Amino acid sequence: MSPPxxxxxxALLVGPTLLLLLVAFVAPLGILLVYSFYxxxxxxxMIPAFTLAxxxxxxxxxxxxxxxxxxxxxxxxxxxxxxxxxxxxxxxLARTRSRTVRSVLVTxxxxxxxxxxxxxxxxxxxxxANNGLINKALLxxxxxxxxxxxxFNTTGVVIALVAILLPYMVLTLVPVIQNIAPAxxxxxxxxxxxxxxxxxxxxxxxxLPGVAAGSIxxxxxxxxxxxxxxxxxxxxxxxxxxxxxxxxMALLNWPFASATxxxxxxxxxxxxxxxxxxVERRSTWEHGA
Amino acid sequence: MLLGFNALVYLLMLAPILVVIPVSFSEKxxxxxxxxxxxxRWYVNFFATRELADSLWLSLHLAAWTTALxxxxxxxxxxxxxxxxxxxxxxxxxxxxxxxxxxxxxxxxAFLMFLSRTVLSGSFGGLLIAHAVVAFPYVIRxxxxxxxxxxxxxxxxxxxxxxxxxxxxxxxxxxxxxPGIMAGAVFAYVTSxxxxxxxxxxxxxxxxxxxxxxxxxxxxxxxxxxxAISVVLVAITVVAVLVTERxxxxxxxx
Numbered sequence: 001m002s003p004p005x006x007x008x009x010x011a012l013l014v015g016p017t018l019l020l021l022l023v024a025f026v027a028p029l030g031i032l033l034v035y036s037f038y039x040x041x042x043x044x045x046m047i048p049a050f051t052l053a054x055x056x057x058x059x060x061x062x063x064x065x066x067x068x069x070x071x072x073x074x075x076x077x078x079x080x081x082x083x084x085x086x087x088x089x090x091x092x093l094a095r096t097r098s099r100t101v102r103s104v105l106v107t108x109x110x111x112x113x114x115x116x117x118x119x120x121x122x123x124x125x126x127x128x129a130n131n132g133l134i135n136k137a138l139l140x141x142x143x144x145x146x147x148x149x150x151x152f153n154t155t156g157v158v159i160a161l162v163a164i165l166l167p168y169m170v171l172t173l174v175p176v177i178q179n180i181a182p183a184x185x186x187x188x189x190x191x192x193x194x195x196x197x198x199x200x201x202x203x204x205x206x207x208l209p210g211v212a213a214g215s216i217x218x219x220x221x222x223x224x225x226x227x228x229x230x231x232x233x234x235x236x237x238x239x240x241x242x243x244x245x246x247x248x249m250a251l252l253n254w255p256f257a258s259a260t261x262x263x264x265x266x267x268x269x270x271x272x273x274x275x276x277x278x279v280e281r282r283s284t285w286e287h288g289a
Numbered sequence: 290m291l292l293g294f295n296a297l298v299y300l301l302m303l304a305p306i307l308v309v310i311p312v313s314f315s316e317k318x319x320x321x322x323x324x325x326x327x328x329x330r331w332y333v334n335f336f337a338t339r340e341l342a343d344s345l346w347l348s349l350h351l352a353a354w355t356t357a358l359x360x361x362x363x364x365x366x367x368x369x370x371x372x373x374x375x376x377x378x379x380x381x382x383x384x385x386x387x388x389x390x391x392x393x394x395x396x397x398x399a400f401l402m403f404l405s406r407t408v409l410s411g412s413f414g415g416l417l418i419a420h421a422v423v424a425f426p427y428v429i430r431x432x433x434x435x436x437x438x439x440x441x442x443x444x445x446x447x448x449x450x451x452x453x454x455x456x457x458x459x460x461x462x463x464x465x466x467x468p469g470i471m472a473g474a475v476f477a478y479v480t481s482x483x484x485x486x487x488x489x490x491x492x493x494x495x496x497x498x499x500x501x502x503x504x505x506x507x508x509x510x511x512x513x514x515x516x517a518i519s520v521v522l523v524a525i526t527v528v529a530v531l532v533t534e535r536x537x538x539x540x541x542x543x
Contacts, residue, residue, distance in 0.1 A: 013369030123305025
């Protein structure tokens, strides 16, 4: 270790970014917090005050609470499907020995992950339409006699969000499963356990922290997702992000929008703090929905 | 069976991206499956429609500036966070990585309210600052990962042979950090280029990025022009990911 000469150097390295974040991150969130205590009048008028009225308004109204509940429910559905579909894939990825195969499989996960959410939502609008590919396939296979309504409802949003958020689940699970020594699997099998039993009694329990971490990530990304519910869900699906957006941009009720944002934010940050304790190293790429 | 299951899971993730390709070359104005005919009219339409071409230019421009700003800030910050010990370091680190876990929706609202009180409201500068705030933490992560794995004996050898600290940094440290810096720059570029939800709150006349433009279009129509734009967007992303994977092994940093 070099002696602590040039004490000004770390300040010079960190300082500009610290300044940027204080001005352009802490201050905006501070203003959001301050506005959430303001009073609001119709027509986008704000009156400086210190009142909990906006929070009380949201938490005391059955309709608003129903919007919150629908959002949570959507999150739970998407998370459940991501576990079911993502776990087997993560297991195979974690146990792939060939580096080339692994690189190809991971790249195939990265491409959707790094493709704009608006493109993927649009793709789902094409696929889920009444005359879209999925309905054409269902009709051709004789599984249905009339097109199934998949677009502009909750079913479509769940399908699209599961597909969009699956890479996050898989990429969270892979390192956790990799850390389970293959020797443990071999030991249990040499002691006579069937592959099913080995999987159920050894692999699954040891990977539960990873499943929990991936689930929290997917849940949080779902309840904060705006673009996909808006495009694939159409005008009928009212969830928290759409509600908050409309309060901000259409109704111009900034104090109420601020308070609602903080309710959503409290949920997200609380869960992410919990998630941080579950996995040692977070994936670089966590957001995007 | 597991193979078939996983193939279906990949299909689920890739299908919405693959489906836009045939649609973008179709002749018909409305969506039919399978798409009929072959035509480039939607691509022509994309580049001939002034507001769409302007949006593409703005997005490329904004992403380039965001990348430059976040790469410099993020690399310096990673050095300051990994290499030195001082009071409040872990707090600073938490703060620097916080924009990643913030929902973009909430950040967008906060920026809208904040910028409306400043002269930056409705300006390119305001948009750039917002994009830099969400992009630079990725650079910190990838550069920190490179720094932790860096063998300090190499730098000490350089110093003991008489190189000044700056020469050591320029000729030894920086080249060794290159993969991390490049991966971070790609993350920053893609983050800015694809950013939608936060930018929706900040877009205005002359400040409509391509994702925002597509989103606004989709709320009213869905003619194949959007498919043509999507193919261009996906192509840019895929090239960025593949090139970086070839040069620095991108998947290491994910």
